[in-house]
Amino acid sequence: MNGTVCTAAEESRLHSLESNLPKLVQPNRSQSTHTNTQPDLASNMAAPPLPVELVEEILLRLPPDDPTCLLRASLVCKSWGRAVSHPNFRRRLHELHRTPPVLGFFHDWRHECIPTTTSSFSLAAPDRRFWWVLDSRHGRALFLSENQVTEELLVWEPITGAQRRVSLPAAFDCSYPTAASNCSYPTAAVFCAADACDHRDCHGGPFHVVFVFTQSPESECDSDDEGYITSACVYSSETGTWGKPTSTHVELAMDFQYYSSVLVGRSLLYFMSSSGLIVEYDCARHSLRAFEAPEEEGCTLMLADDGGLGVNELTQGFNPRLKLWSMVASDDTDAQWVVSRVINLEKLLPVGALLSVAGVLVLGFAEGANVIFLNTVAGLFAIELQPERVKMVCDDCGPCRLIPVVSFYTPVPGNRHHDLPLLNATEVAGGQEKRGEEKTVEQVQQLIDNGFNAIEGTTSTPLNLSAMCSNRLGFYSYKLLALLKFANVWHVRM
Numbered sequence: 001m002n003g004t005v006c007t008a009a010e011e012s013r014l015h016s017l018e019s020n021l022p023k024l025v026q027p028n029r030s031q032s033t034h035t036n037t038q039p040d041l042a043s044n045m046a047a048p049p050l051p052v053e054l055v056e057e058i059l060l061r062l063p064p065d066d067p068t069c070l071l072r073a074s075l076v077c078k079s080w081g082r083a084v085s086h087p088n089f090r091r092r093l094h095e096l097h098r099t100p101p102v103l104g105f106f107h108d109w110r111h112e113c114i115p116t117t118t119s120s121f122s123l124a125a126p127d128r129r130f131w132w133v134l135d136s137r138h139g140r141a142l143f144l145s146e147n148q149v150t151e152e153l154l155v156w157e158p159i160t161g162a163q164r165r166v167s168l169p170a171a172f173d174c175s176y177p178t179a180a181s182n183c184s185y186p187t188a189a190v191f192c193a194a195d196a197c198d199h200r201d202c203h204g205g206p207f208h209v210v211f212v213f214t215q216s217p218e219s220e221c222d223s224d225d226e227g228y229i230t231s232a233c234v235y236s237s238e239t240g241t242w243g244k245p246t247s248t249h250v251e252l253a254m255d256f257q258y259y260s261s262v263l264v265g266r267s268l269l270y271f272m273s274s275s276g277l278i279v280e281y282d283c284a285r286h287s288l289r290a291f292e293a294p295e296e297e298g299c300t301l302m303l304a305d306d307g308g309l310g311v312n313e314l315t316q317g318f319n320p321r322l323k324l325w326s327m328v329a330s331d332d333t334d335a336q337w338v339v340s341r342v343i344n345l346e347k348l349l350p351v352g353a354l355l356s357v358a359g360v361l362v363l364g365f366a367e368g369a370n371v372i373f374l375n376t377v378a379g380l381f382a383i384e385l386q387p388e389r390v391k392m393v394c395d396d397c398g399p400c401r402l403i404p405v406v407s408f409y410t411p412v413p414g415n416r417h418h419d420l421p422l423l424n425a426t427e428v429a430g431g432q433e434k435r436g437e438e439k440t441v442e443q444v445q446q447l448i449d450n451g452f453n454a455i456e457g458t459t460s461t462p463l464n465l466s467a468m469c470s471n472r473l474g475f476y477s478y479k480l481l482a483l484l485k486f487a488n489v490w491h492v493r494m
Contacts, residue, residue: 055083056092059084060089063118064093064097064100064101064408064409065117066117066119066121067103067121068117068119068121070084070409070410081411084411085411087201090201091200093408094198094200099368099369099370100406100407100408101408102116102117103116103117104117104122105402105403105405106125106141106402106405107133108133112125116382116394121409123158124158124161125158126143129146131144131145131146131154132144132145132146133401134189134401134403135188136190136405137190137192137263138192138199138202139157139158139199139202139203139407140155140190141155141156141403141405142154142188144188153167153188153209153235155207159407159412160203160412161412162203166209166235168211169233170242171231172215173215184213185255185257188209188210189210190208190209191207191269192205192206193207193238206236208234209234210233210281211234212231212271213231214228214231214250215229216229227252228249228250228251228253229248229249230247230248230279230290231248232247232279232281233245234283243286246286246288253275254274254290255274256273258274259271259273259401260272260401260403262365264303264309267285268280268309269281270301272300277290277291278301278311293337294313294325294337298315298316299311299325300312300365301365302367302372303367304326305386309327310324311324311326312362313325319345319346320360321345322343322372324343325339326340348383349376350392353378353379354376360374360375361374362374363375363402364403364404366404366406369404370385371383373402375397378392379392379393380392380394
């Protein structure tokens with residue numbers, strides 16, 4: 001599915017599984033497509049189930065950019081639910097599909113996680129009235145409280161719903177930043193702290209939080225002639241404590257309100273400020289420095305094609321372009337900014353999106369998916385850089401901080417589903433759980449009907465038959481869908 005082909009090892013295993021397949025849904029091409037096969041189907045209701053290994057192979061090839069597929073598969077029966085919620089299943093998703101999808105994004109102006117997937121699936125999110133989103137990485141999202149009395153951070157796992165509250169470091173003694181004060185907005189980043197972790201299943205593991213802020217030398221919010229001090233503190237979930245601050249002197253106060261961070265490698269974190277300066281924190285050496293972006297305005301952090309530090313710059317003018325910079329090191333000189341690519345937005349975006357140049361803004365970068373989010377008067381667009389393509393994900397968002405959630409979705413075990421919505425939050429809110437469950441059953445049945453019709457050749461199907469049948473495993477997936485239709489297993493309760 002999705003153009004996936006079998007490797008030699010998978011081909012060998014499929015030959016072995018094929019010999020054990022029940023003969024229930026072998027298509028009889030000699031029969032007319034209008035022949036009534038119901039009596040034969042009824043006599044085979046007691047056929048043995050498909051091998052668990054084959055079921056897992058099929059479920060692994062459901063489109064990862066449509067998380068409702070796995071969610072509904074987990075509701076078919078208990079064995080399927082256990083299969084898709086197992087940590088090994090998630091690891092195999094990474095091995096097969098490589099690049100995780102962007103499930104959605106958090107937004108300063110909205111209260112929910114905005115989905116970017118092919119379905120209306122959306123994750124739960126903390127209430128925007130109390131939490132201000134800062135960062136997302138390695139299966140976690142980071143929020144700063146909006147409460148001026150209780151200032152704290154919230155580390156939250158969008159997939160499992162697990163959360164942990166962290167008090168701000170004592171070194172941050174500036175009063176709470178507001179639009180009317182002279183105190184700069186702080187920022188923070190979260191990342192996995194497990195040694196040699198491949199970040200395929202970081203849920204529940206140790207993590208670090210790096211909190212960055214700017215203050216005057218006297219720890220007051222008022223600016224003076226002596227400049228400012230930018231500091232970084234590191235929190236460890238294993239010890240539950242903050243480390244000592246690492247500081248550097250800067251001429252101007254750094255405001256991080258509209259920017260997020262990027263992680264280069266395992267230890268280099270970068271933060272963009274409104275003054276055009278980039279702050280680098282080396283987690284291994286506990287060092288902090290600030291340096292200039294290639295341009296003073298219009299730059300947003302990203303990862304370069306080689307995985308190093310990159311910046312995208314939105315050029316102004318009648319025909320705005322997206323200029324991609326990368327920092328290149330040299331043996332005899334300091335690292336320098338080099339233009340690696342220029343994207344012509346007029347050729348990429350739909351007609352009318354660039355009518356108002358003032359409304360064109362880069363709002364964020366999806367680390368791990370290599371996607372830039374660009375806001376226009378026509379809506380918010382996700383621009384994939386490899387290959388270069390674009391899709392509209394929602395309406396105009398306005399100037400704000402946008403934090404994408406990049407992850408494979410796998411349903412959590414049943415005893416932890418209380419932290420997650422089974423469908424779009426609007427379908428289960430207000431006591432409508434039963435209606436949402438009935439809708440799930442209807443959608444699963446429609447999916448199965450499409451698969452059965454495709455096998456029998458009675459009608460066309462929107463499930464991309466040519467792609468699914470491009471190999472033996474794709475054909476087995478249709479066998480499985482037909483088997484579900486005959487056995488009525490979608491009515492089995494969890």
